[in-house]
Amino acid sequence: MRFRDSMRTAVAGLRHAKVRSFLTMLGIVIGIASVILIMSIGSSAQKYIVGQVESFGSNLISVQPGAPINGTPASVQGIIIKTLTDRDVEALRNEPSVLSVAPMVRGQARIIFENHDTSVVWQASSADIFNIINLEFANGYPFSESDVKSYNHVVILGSKLASDLFEDRNPVGKYVRLKDMNFRVVGVLKSKGAGIFSMDQVAILPLTVGQKQLLGIDYYQELAIQAADTYDVSFTKGRITSVLRANHRITNPSKDDFEVRSQEEALKLLGNITSVLTIFLSAIAAISLVVGGIGIMNIMLVSVIERTREIGLRKALGATSSDILQQFLWEAILLTFVGGVAGIAIGAFFVALLYFIMPLFLSVGWVFSLPISAILLAVGVSTLTGVVFGLYPARQASKKSPIEALRYE
Template sequence: MNTFPALFTEAWKSLRFHARRSILTMLGIAWGIATVVLLLAYGTGFERTVLMALESFGTKVIYVFPGRTSQQTGGEKAGRRIQVQLADMEAIASSVPLVKAVSPQVEANFKVSYGARSQEFKANGVYPVLARIRKMEISEGRWLDEADELEHARVAVLGSEVKHRLFSGRPAVGESIRIGGMSFDVIGVLLKKAQDTDEPDSRQVYIPFSAMGLLHDTRYLSMIAVEAESAGAHAQVVQQIRDRLGERLRFRPSDKRALWVWDVVNTLEEVGIITGSLKVLFAFIGALTLAIGGVGVMNIMLVSVMQRTREIGTQKSLGARRRHILLQFLAEALLITFAGGLMGMAIAYGITAVLGPLPLWSAIYGEEAREGDLVLRIAGSTLAISTTILTFVGLAAGLWPAVRASRLDPVEALRYE
């Protein structure tokens, strides 16, 4: 009984002798660990899905949107509309050191038609560099290039949903569509992505910024897309953009309503904190469920100590030390716990395989957002956390019965009826 193999061999024999009782106890543990694993898998899948939807806008992008002032500046009343022009964007590119790339964006709704099919979509006039800033990917054809911008080319890249609505299953590249009554050649189709917005890229049309001037006034920009040199530079870049545009457009840099800035890196960090807290909560709820199974293990072990009192007395009279008895009962508790834990993990894996994707973005934005549905993911960290909780529950459940057994007086134990 001095070695761990011998301890677990004895524990296994004891559990087999009381097989029905042991199995019922294991089922309580199995239910608890399955709950822990499934809750953590849900948390991991939810985190991955939300982060994926945000990252689809770009991982190092900063969006700058003009707004209205909420503070008086230089004698001008609050409520003044801020209008950003191309020169302001160029000032950001030239005077903010940590800016890697910028692109203007002017957007407007137009009737887009192909043959007899016609529907309203949003057209966006942008620079070719936007694809790099936003990490936009093409599934068919190509993206806009510098020649398109310089030549005011009437070419368009369609979102996947736009292509589906206008062309159904037919190829779109090389065909001509009409945007606002003007003919444009389709040169590409965007790869479909899940995005947390009611206006995803899949429902957009992208054309050269210069060509947008043929359809709409491009003097004032709808937004500016900015790529920072690194994720760590974002806070500094955001402040410098506020300072530079505040100076040019006469508003206070501290006026958040004058210039609304969406920093995707900051949002990703905030979402990471929220989803991390959610996973901690799920782990706590699962641990409580598992603790109920642990109470069952403790009760069974206490009953086992009472039933085997004379056996313990015999072992002690033959020279068994307190630590031998302690380790023997701890081994039994851990064996029950881990056997139940393996059953629970197998159940959890089976459930995740059967369930498949759970509706998330598709429930909000429709069938075209099905790529953003939640998939339960049992990560390595989930198994590590579950095993840690399982070990703690097994030790906690077996410790008191084991201590009680080890403290029995051998003489009294032999007299026990």
């Protein structure tokens, strides 16, 4: 039988049982739509996170105090380590491959304006921080290094924090209270979207105010460093490590009391996390594909039994076992292929829906992503499902003897 005739016969076979074909396909449609949706969400989340991280600048290097334990910096685990000091900042500022260094400390406090009161994570840093992490202003201006040196009580608000406290009013020039001190708002940041790297909810204070007056400490919790443009980031990272080791008198690298991480590494780590999550969720979605495949096998077996006389007739009229096998296999493959295409369309529809809905509900600048790899994978997997689960029924059909098949009641 020619390929075209095989396909035509398979299409006719499915057309004659439209409702059953549709219901059989449904399992595959749902499975593929889920895979598409999950892979797309994974990819969008990855792009979103990468976008956020990259918005801080591609040559950003972060130094955290404490040796890494199981990959997580000690400071993140809540361990207080006092190893990053002014001496380190000065030494790094003298390093040619480093463009600028912004030491940072953080804390949590309530921030009050009139009758609006909210909890805030504040950051205190030198004025360099605005250039290092590419912060843009919606209103006002950044504080200066002289504000830092003079212990001026000025504050920069994140866009969400500003709207929570001031609603529609312009916060610039007004005073907020933080830890029983008044701070004059000098600027409001542009929104960078929600998420773990969001700056929308923070208050940025001059380093001296945060470090000395609010926390009363003489060490830093993080150093944000911008590598000089003419130097490779990994080279600068190596130089920072050398400078800090020399400063801390460390000769054995395994005894480092700091952790240097570049943007690239942070991205890689985040990429790994989202990839693992996507694979895990896709595997769950794939289970529905297997269930759909078993459904197809089941229905095809029923179809083979129901059409036993047709098989006998075709064999009597000259069809070989291979012709019959092809016919039933094509039917199964067509079911899963069409189901796969429908699943992709439905999955894509929901992906598009998410694109519009996510920013409304989560204040997230969602990235539309329908990876071609997901589409190819979906088509491939659904067609393969047809081959795998269609083969057994097709073989059963092809093995029937024409006489027994024709006698079947």
